[in-house]
Amino acid sequence: EDQVTQSPEALRLQEGESSSLNCSYTVSGLRGLFWYRQDPGKGPEFLFTLYSAGEEKEKERLKATLTKKESFLHITAPKPEDSATYLCAVQAGGNKLVFGAGTILRVKS
Amino acid sequence: DTGVSQNPRHKITKRGQNVTFRCDPISEHNRLYWYRQTLGQGPEFLTYFQNEAQLEKSRLLSDRFSAERPKGSFSTLEIQRTEQGDSAMYLCASSLTILDRADYGYTFGSGTRLTVV
Numbered sequence: 001e002d003q004v005t006q007s008p009e010a011l012r013l014q015e016g017e018s019s020s021l022n023c024s025y026t027v028s029g030l031r032g033l034f035w036y037r038q039d040p041g042k043g044p045e046f047l048f049t050l051y052s053a054g055e056e057k058e059k060e061r062l063k064a065t066l067t068k069k070e071s072f073l074h075i076t077a078p079k080p081e082d083s084a085t086y087l088c089a090v091q092a093g094g095n096k097l098v099f100g101a102g103t104i105l106r107v108k109s
Numbered sequence: 110d111t112g113v114s115q116n117p118r119h120k121i122t123k124r125g126q127n128v129t130f131r132c133d134p135i136s137e138h139n140r141l142y143w144y145r146q147t148l149g150q151g152p153e154f155l156t157y158f159q160n161e162a163q164l165e166k167s168r169l170l171s172d173r174f175s176a177e178r179p180k181g182s183f184s185t186l187e188i189q190r191t192e193q194g195d196s197a198m199y200l201c202a203s204s205l206t207i208l209d210r211a212d213y214g215y216t217f218g219s220g221t222r223l224t225v226v
Contacts, residue, residue: 004151031209036217043113043200044152046214087151095140095165095206097215099151 002027002092006100013078013107021073021103023088032091033071035064037084038102044087047073078107113218115201121224122191129187130221134203141184142215143176144200145169152200152217158184191225198222 005024013019025033032051036044048057050066057064061082063074073086085104089097114133122128134141140159144152155174156166160181170176173191178184188195199222202215 032211034214036214041219041222043202043217043219046216049212049214051210089151091209091211095157095209096142096154096167097152098154101149101151 002090002098004088004090004098004100006086006088006103008103009101010104011106013075013105015079015107015109016077018074018076018078020075021086021088021105023071023073023100024069025071025088025090026069027090027092027098029093030090031093033066034089034091034097035062035071035073036087036089038087039084047086075105078105080107080109083107113201113203113216115199115218115221117221118219119222119224121226124193124225125190127187127189128191128223129185130199130201130223132184132186132201132218133182134184134201135205135216138203138205138216140204140206140211141178142202142204143184143186144202144217146198146200146220147196155186188223191223193225196223196225 007022035047038044048064053068085102087102089099142157143155146152158178173189198220200220202217204211204215
């Protein structure tokens with residue numbers, strides 16, 4: 001069964017303190033790995049899709065990387081507005097996304 | 110296009126009542142998905158449509174749940190005889206998926222929060 005595990009469950013950073021979020025997955029035939037941001041009371045907001053090991057994508061202060069077993073979301077010099085829940089999901093055989101439980105990020109000024 | 114629209118945003122219902130939610134996807138997208146999310150968890154897949162055809166349903170989707178997408182446009186999710194365990198955020202998403210690749214991701218709506226009392 002496809003499975004996604006995110007760590008840590010929660011992360012508190014000072015403004016400007018860089019860090020990484022981890023997404024470990026077990027899936028039969030990865031078709032895509034997705035990162036989303038979710039603010040309280042809202043639907044997930046798409047950030048990145050990664051398809052193959054070694055692939056990297058960047059957007060502002062965020063950079064996502066992919067290996068055969070895990071993905072990292074690196075946050076460089078975060079700001080308070082980066083505070084949110086970050087969700088990782090995999091698309092395997094079929095067309096559904098399987099999500100992890102998310103990492104709650106709080107950035108304090 | 111203003112994205113994926115879901116109505117209502119909130120619904121409070123008594124146990125045993127039926128409820129229906131509506132989703133209007135992005136018009137250029139060819140797939141529509143329903144997910145359910147409970148507090149502290151990631152969204153869980155319920156079902157998806159390719160145009161008007163419902164192609165996959167999760168084991169989570171009991172006989173009390175039914176989804177439709179008439180004419181491949183908007184979709185409705187109906188829950189019959191609601192139970193307290195149905196309380197959750199119901200999310201709709203759409204995607205432009207070609208050869209099973211959704212390069213621009215799935216676009217989610219803001220969800221309908223259901224509370225069963």
